[in-house]
């Protein structure tokens with residue numbers, strides 16, 4: 297379960313945290329040897345193979361690097377279509393593959409500010425919402 | 437001392453398309469048979485076999501040669517995503533160059549389900565979260581290409597027009613009708629900017645080649661000038677490996693570039709040599725290959 301809302305089920309444990317005030321963060325890994333960040337956190341560093349990786353919450357906002365929308369449900373996916381998909385660049389000098397909350401590609405522009413949010417995917421067998429992370433455009 | 441040259445002694449192909457009721461083994465048998473017939477070889481005519489497949493199942497290559505009563509030699513089943521067939525060929529060519537064999541059989545067999553490719557590469561949560569649609573990763577790469585190079589949507593459509601035209605005269609091709617750029621652009625948007633017809637159609641088919649150590653001959657033969665495999669480097673978020681993250685660094689060379697550079701170097705050719713060609717991997721992550729070849733050319 298994600299920490300903020302006990303009724304919700306995270307699509308996978310360890311991807312993100314939700315604080316009581318609703319703020320959320322992706323949980324990345326930072327390598328003590330080479331200093332590189334990665335996401336999701338893995339036991340070994342994908343850059344230098346060290347196993348001195350610590351969990352770090354990544355910045356909540358970043359900029360849009362690339363995006364598209366998926367118009368037909370891919371195998372194993374039970375959520376709604378179309379949905380946005382793309383890459384967001386975070387201040388930790390890391391680019392992350394993510395859902396994009398805006399499913400119409402023409403409404404997005406490169407470099408715009410994006411904020412992390414937790415979004416519902418579908419319901420599990422017990423009727424609880426299964427949730428995942430997504431980045432949505434920040435209204436300016 | 438001259439380096440050993442590798443040449444193609446025979447080729448065989450089972451058409452590509454949809455063949456309900458025919459097993460992947462049967463597709464492979466047809467291709468292998470045809471390649472051996474062209475090479476004039478039978479059982480005992482090759483010392484090793486290399487079979488490339490990603491969806492063929494356990495010991496798929498063994499099943500093909502078992503059906504032909506040609507087992508007994510070493511059989512290597514090779515999986516390297518979209519580069520599986522090329523990886524098999526590279527292993528065979530290198531083994532011949534190393535003096536291990538005089539002749540080796542190489543075949544690639546596949547029978548893919550319809551629709552967006554489902555791959556065990558992706559963990560179940562990634563499928564569930566919508567982060568495992570292979571066309572979406574290609575769409576991001578196409579978008580970046582358009583942003584960085586001035587490639588337009590029309591250019592992408594014209595690649596399809598060219599590819600479809602190649603199929604018109606090829607009886608083994610799945611898609612044999614000529615199309616226009618307007619047709620391509622009118623097909624359904626799968627992941628902007630990619631239209632349905634811009635995506636490879638999963639299908640079924642098989643191809644085989646017999647490789648042998650080149651011997652002096654007056655007959656012109658096709659030599660394998662270079663066959664190279666490279667994998668991705670870490671850090672490129674849009675790399676063939678479809679990672680979940682990468683670093684802010686646009687200088688990481690693509691495996692296609694690494695493989696092509698190495699292959700050109702080995703072959704003593706360059707991109708401007710009109711007979712050379714490169715092929716990069718399709719949608720399955722992890723590897724890519726470049727394979728220039730030139731008829732009758734010696735290093």
Ligand SMILES: [Zn+2]
Pocket residue numbers: 327328329330331332341342343344345346
């Ligand atoms: Zn490291």
